[in-house]
Amino acid sequence: MITHSTPSIKKQVYDRISYLGTVSKADLLQHFALASSSMTRLLEEMTSQGLIIASGLGSSTGGRKPVLFQTRPKYRYLLGLEISRIYSKLGLYDLHLNTLSVIRWEMDAQMTPEHLADYVEGAAADFLAKEGISADQVLGIGIGAVGPLDRKQGIILEPEFFPSPHWKNVPICDMLTARLGIPAKLDNGANTALIGEHWALRNDDIEHALYVHAGINIRSAMMSGGKLIRGAVDTEGAVGQMIIQKDGPRLRGQGNKGALEAFVSVPSLVERVRAQLKTGRSSLLSSFSSDRVNFATLIDALSQGDLLVKEQFAETASYLGIGLANLINTFHPEYVILGGPLVSADPLMFNIALETAKTNIYHYPEYSPVFSHGMLTDEAVATGAAIMVLHEWEGNE
Known part of the structure; x- marks a missing residue:
């Protein structure tokens, strides 16, 4: 229970x-x-x-x-679910957080909340049958999802940029409890990722940590004294609204002018490359129509050494480093974990962001946090969601 x-x-x-x-x-x-x-x-x-x-x-x-x-690892079991804009992932874990089974689905335009809940129900049944586990041996399912959320009510509110338009005011916990017959607990994916990474780093006794995910937007989570820091509302994407240039651009006409996400996000990077190509800049993408210039083609061009694309990735990384320095100077964590599609696109993103942040950290190098891609990386959100269930369990039969 x-x-x-x-x-x-x-x-x-x-x-x-x-x-x-x-x-x-x-x-x-x-x-x-x-x-x-x-x-x-x-x-x-x-x-x-x-x-x-x-x-x-x-x-x-x-x-x-x-x-x-x-x-005892096999005393009970846990389910962890990640819901993101690109894919969703379900994992079955024992109480030592060993992954017993895992599956992922693409979040395309047909992946409505009802369809995902059906997939989760079917996959969970397959997992349990494969392991010879009964449903009453599963403590619950933890969900790490893109916000904003009503965490207490278990509702995904109005997330942006989902391929399916139906992900609004979704009572995801009630839906999955009805299908699976077990308790469900919801938190934003940045928080569950940090829970997972903190667990993976338990031998290092990390007390104060910062997690930043750079992708469609900027998502973050903070931990102090080994506990998540929460505000009055779900603030997973609020760091993206940090103003780093007065009266600067807005991302897709929304949010603050000069906000961090207008410089560090997949949409802003794609927009800047398209704008540069329209001026006649030379690139492997010069012959592409504007709609063919997307994150996938940018990654391909970057891997081939395209100078224009490399320049824009480097600029994005520098702005990310500035945002990191602002957060670090405010919070002073011991450990900083960077994740997301932008960070994993190429080593230059991590390296430039790190060096830019270090240059702007107050009292560096006397104060020098550890920077990392994390231990769990792509597994962090689902694993952390499962750990969240374990934390809430009373330890009774």
Whole structure:
């Protein structure tokens, strides 16, 4: 069962074991204000329940070697769903977040919410049958979706640039709960990606992290003290409205003038290349009609060393670096994760953005965050959505 109440001490201990991977009773006593006898009884109860298992003996400090515990991966299972503008992905995971099955679908004009829900229902049934799992062994399905959202009500509100026009005010949690018979939990994809990446970095004990996704627009998430930072409303794409040029251009006539997304997004990059081609600039794309100049053809031209396209990608990366520096100077994270189609298009995007950001970080190099593509990359959103369900689980039968 998934709840929103304060976790019980048993669930807190379970979460600590899950986060660390393998721990001794002494490790847990350093973190929890429990008597040794109380911790012993709790670990015995959790072992009897099947939540945790003994996984060997640790190193001795002079006495008997301590028993090591870890969570039991096959005790229950999790589903994680990513809903984006380009594709959607469903994964089945055990409680160690091992991927057992995964499938993805293209988000074309025919992919309505109803069709996607039908696909998810069918794929989930196939996953469970393949693994020999019953539906009551699945804790729930986590959903990481493009916003804006009503996270508490489980509704996708009015996302922009979806191929199908039907993705407005979609009660996605109710739809999937009705089809799957399990709880569903919704958050924006940037948040679930950061949840996933933070889990993957758990051995590094990262407390403060920034995630920025550059694609159709700019999406971001922040974490402080190991917890997501949330505003009064879903603000996944708000960073794209950061003004970096007074009275500058607007993206497709919307948003703030001179906003970051007017310089760093797939649509703005395509528009700038088309504009340059109209002036007669030489390029591998010079003979293309305007409608054939799209992100796919830009990627192809970039891979062939087209100087005009490379110039425009580099300019996009520089603006991304400026936006990053503004966020970093405000938040001061330890770890900065960059993702999305623009960043993964070519190494020059990551490298130029990083160097531009470093040049504009206050107190650099004394303060120097780690920059990364992330550990999970394309798997981060769906994996993080599954972890979100695990976090909400009470730890009961």
